[in-house]
Amino acid sequence: MSRTDAQKKELKKLRNVDRAIADLRRGLPVVIIAGSEASVVLATEMAFAGELKELENLGGTPPVLALTAHRANVLHIKPTGDPAVRLKIEAWMDAPLMRALADATHDLDQPFRGPFTRLKGDLPEAIPAAIKLAKLARLLPSVLSTDLAANVAIELAKSADYSTVTLADISAFEATAAVHLKSVAAAHVPLQSAENTVFHAFRPEDGGIEHLAILVGDPNRHEPVLARLHSECFTGDLIGSLKCDCGEQLRGALKAISDAGGGVLLYLAQEGRGIGLINKLRAYKLQSQGFDTIDANERLGFDADERVFQPAAEMFLQLGFKKVRLMTNNPEKVDGLERHGIEVVERVTHKFPSNTHNELYLATKRKRSGHYL
Numbered sequence: 001m002s003r004t005d006a007q008k009k010e011l012k013k014l015r016n017v018d019r020a021i022a023d024l025r026r027g028l029p030v031v032i033i034a035g036s037e038a039s040v041v042l043a044t045e046m047a048f049a050g051e052l053k054e055l056e057n058l059g060g061t062p063p064v065l066a067l068t069a070h071r072a073n074v075l076h077i078k079p080t081g082d083p084a085v086r087l088k089i090e091a092w093m094d095a096p097l098m099r100a101l102a103d104a105t106h107d108l109d110q111p112f113r114g115p116f117t118r119l120k121g122d123l124p125e126a127i128p129a130a131i132k133l134a135k136l137a138r139l140l141p142s143v144l145s146t147d148l149a150a151n152v153a154i155e156l157a158k159s160a161d162y163s164t165v166t167l168a169d170i171s172a173f174e175a176t177a178a179v180h181l182k183s184v185a186a187a188h189v190p191l192q193s194a195e196n197t198v199f200h201a202f203r204p205e206d207g208g209i210e211h212l213a214i215l216v217g218d219p220n221r222h223e224p225v226l227a228r229l230h231s232e233c234f235t236g237d238l239i240g241s242l243k244c245d246c247g248e249q250l251r252g253a254l255k256a257i258s259d260a261g262g263g264v265l266l267y268l269a270q271e272g273r274g275i276g277l278i279n280k281l282r283a284y285k286l287q288s289q290g291f292d293t294i295d296a297n298e299r300l301g302f303d304a305d306e307r308v309f310q311p312a313a314e315m316f317l318q319l320g321f322k323k324v325r326l327m328t329n330n331p332e333k334v335d336g337l338e339r340h341g342i343e344v345v346e347r348v349t350h351k352f353p354s355n356t357h358n359e360l361y362l363a364t365k366r367k368r369s370g371h372y373l
C-alpha cells in the first residue's frame, strides 16, 4: 500500500529526528529550529577541543553549556524553575572540564568547581528539546549550544551538512514512533518455560527503536490477558547480575504466563529505565559511591524514570488485546498503559525474594517510587 502525503511527511519528521540522534552520538553538531530562532547543539559528552572550536566559530552568540535542573542542583547552581540552566563558558573551562560537568561519575575526582555564571533571561525553547534529543541518543543530558537566527542556521546546515530538526518534531517523536510501530517479523520460538511461543518484532516505520512481543499460547482476545511489560536489562536478564531483580522477573513472568495457559510479555527496548546501558553503568558507579538508584539517575541529570509506555500500549492493541491483568509492582506502568487506551483490570503482584546486592534497590523502589513491594 502506498503512503499518503501526510504519512510521508510524518515519516520525514521521524527520520529527521533519527538522523539528529545519530549525529549527536557521533559528536556532530545538530541544528534545532525554534520558530525564527535556532540553536546549533553538540552533546557535551562528545565535545573535545576541535568540536568546541567549530561551535565557537559559527559567529552567533558564544556557546553555552546547558545542564538539566537535576544536574545543576548537584553542582549547587541555583534553581530557576526551568527544566534546564545555561552556564557561561569561562576561559578556564576547557573541554575535559565541560565533559566532567556533564558526567557525575567524575564528581568525587573534582569536587570543587566554580564559581559558575548562570545565564539570565528566558531559556530558549531549543535547549530542553536538545536535552531531550541527547536523552533519546542515550547520551548524558547536557549540550553545548550556540544561538543563531533560523534562516542563518538553515543555510549553515546546508553548507556544513548538519542535521536539522524542529522543536515540534522532537517533542512529538516518541508518540509518533509509537503509532508507527508495525509487526515486521514473527516466528515460533519454543522456550524452556513455554514451548508454544511466538515472538513478534515491532519496528517503527522510520527504522527506529524496535521492541518485541512474546506471545505465549493463543490467549482469548475477548478476555483480559495476563501480561508483563519487561524493560530490557542486559545485566540482569542475560548475565545474571544480582544488582536488580530483572532476570528473575523475566523468567518468572514467562513461567507464570505459561502456567496460566497463555499471555503476553512485551520486551521493551528501555534499558536502564530508558537511560541506556552506558548511563546505567554510570548510575551503578554512583551507587557504589553510596547513592541510591533514584539519586544516581538524578545526579547524572536524568529523571528517576525516563520510560514511556505508549509503545507497549500500541503493541497490545495491534495484537488484539485491550484489557490486561498486568504483572507489576509499579503504579506508573498501570497509569502509562491506561493513558494510551489499555484497560488494566487487575494488577498482579510480581515479586521475588531479594538478595544482599539488590535489597537496597528494592527498598528504594518501595520507599521512594511508590512501588508495591
Ligand SMILES: Nc1nc2c(ncn2[C@@H]2O[C@H](COP(=O)(O)OP(=O)(O)OP(=O)(O)O)[C@@H](O)[C@H]2O)c(=O)[nH]1
Residues within 6 Å of the ligand: 229, 230, 231, 232, 233, 234, 243, 244, 246, 249, 270, 271, 272, 273, 274, 275, 279, 280, 283, 284, 293, 297, 327, 328, 329, 330, 333, 350, 365, 371
Ligand atoms: N537507571 C537504572 N536502571 C536500572 C537500575 N536497576 C535496574 N534498572 C533498569 O530498570 C528496568 C527494570 O525495571 P522493571 O523490571 O520494569 O521494574 P519496575 O519499574 O520496578 O516495575 P515492575 O518490575 O513491573 O514492578 C530495566 O530497564 C533495568 O535495566 C538502576 O539502578 N538504575
Ligand SMILES: [Zn+2]
Residues within 6 Å of the ligand: 233, 235, 236, 237, 244, 245, 246, 247
Ligand atoms: Zn535489571
